[in-house]
């Protein structure tokens with residue numbers, strides 16, 4: 001299967017089955033902004049819930065936070081985003097298109113007479129590169145002037161830094177400890193694309209771990225190992241995951257060291273999460289710009305210091321895309337193509353399909369009863385339309401790991417068949433054992 005074909009097939013499946021739709025589609029869509037449909041919202045929620053459980057609920061040393069998207073504009077001066085969160089862009093004076101200065105389609109040097117516009121082909125019409133800030137701006141209050149500018153946050157991390165003392169003092173944590181947050185971030189990306197991989201509105205799952213200076217490198221190593229394990233436990237193919245260490249020319253302005261966790265997408269190896277040693281850069285800058293002391297007082301050692309920060313920053317949308325790419329497969333079964341999303345059961349949007357074999361002989365009544373009993377506790381789907389094989393195929397495409405069929409034996413012996421998505425094998429299980437059977441396999 002050609003790689004571009006796989007992405008095309010995924011985009012089409014995502015729309016057909018209700019995972020992801022183009023934003024404002026009836027108006028022609030909005031560039032690189034996507035909406036999650038009924039199955040997609042469940043899948044992404046499962047990713048976020050699993051992250052929250054691993055990072056907050058399962059640990060004693062991490063607290064949760066939900067900071068606002070809009071923040072005081074000085075936050076973004078202190079963080080370096082107003083001055084430095086930029087891409088160099090060039091304009092074509094003839095066709096008015098705008099490009100990244102390093103766009104490989106540009107022939108020649110922008111600003112020089114020989115440079116050629118990649119869209120209209122004009123020569124000498126490309127401007128010198130100018131820096132373009134990637135932050136979205138809006139106005140707060142009734143007057144739309146410079147003083148009213150606020151930004152849609154380009155990362156959730158800053159909401160954690162400015163709240164770190166609030167969390168520390170209210171939770172009675174001591175360093176080392178972390179703060180975790182899931183939330184929307186916005187970047188006016190110039191070259192977005194690859195479906196939900198790079199978008200202008202996306203969700204981050206970020207954790208900032210505050211440590212004593214000098215212990216940062218060991219915490220950094222721990223966190224990068226733990227984060228890779230988290231991705232592996234989602235059931236992703238191990239050979240498609242790797243680390244990429246940032247060289248000196250790649251490091252962000254705040255980072256002393258950084259590793260990306262990369263996945264091998266059909267369009268190449270790409271970052272799904274960054275682990276950064278941000279030193280005391282952020283707290284130092286917020287201390288300087290706000291004039292407020294942000295030092296930590298270690299009572300036991302009777303010393304004050306500005307903590308170092310180890311950050312883990314994953315994209316919820318990128319992890320969701322990774323799961324879809326990794327799960328997609330086509331198989332030939334009895335002369336037909338079976339499309340399967342082989343999600344780990346804990347991640348699958350629907351956990352089980354419930355079917356009456358036929359619409360008579362008491363089967364629909366028993367199947368409906370089972371469906372309602374399960375639905376109160378698990379996302380399940382009732383389907384009585386079409387041949388049983390078709391119903392299985394529909395659930396395979398949605399990534400549903402189990403299908404429960406109520407048949408003649410259910411009526412006489414109170415047992416059902418449970419069909420496994422991946423092996424297509426079937427077990428006979430007592431009606432009163434179905435929930436336990438599912439639970440055992442969904443917990444991971």
Ligand code: GAP
Pocket residue numbers: 154155156157187189196197198199200201202203204206271272273274311313314315316317318
């Ligand atoms: N606070 C650090 C930070 O934001 P980043 O490497 O710029 O670091 C972290 O972003 C993660 O956020 C990335 O690994 C990616 O998963 C996600 N991300 C960043 N930009 C994105 C975009 N335009 N669309 C979707 N996800 C994005």
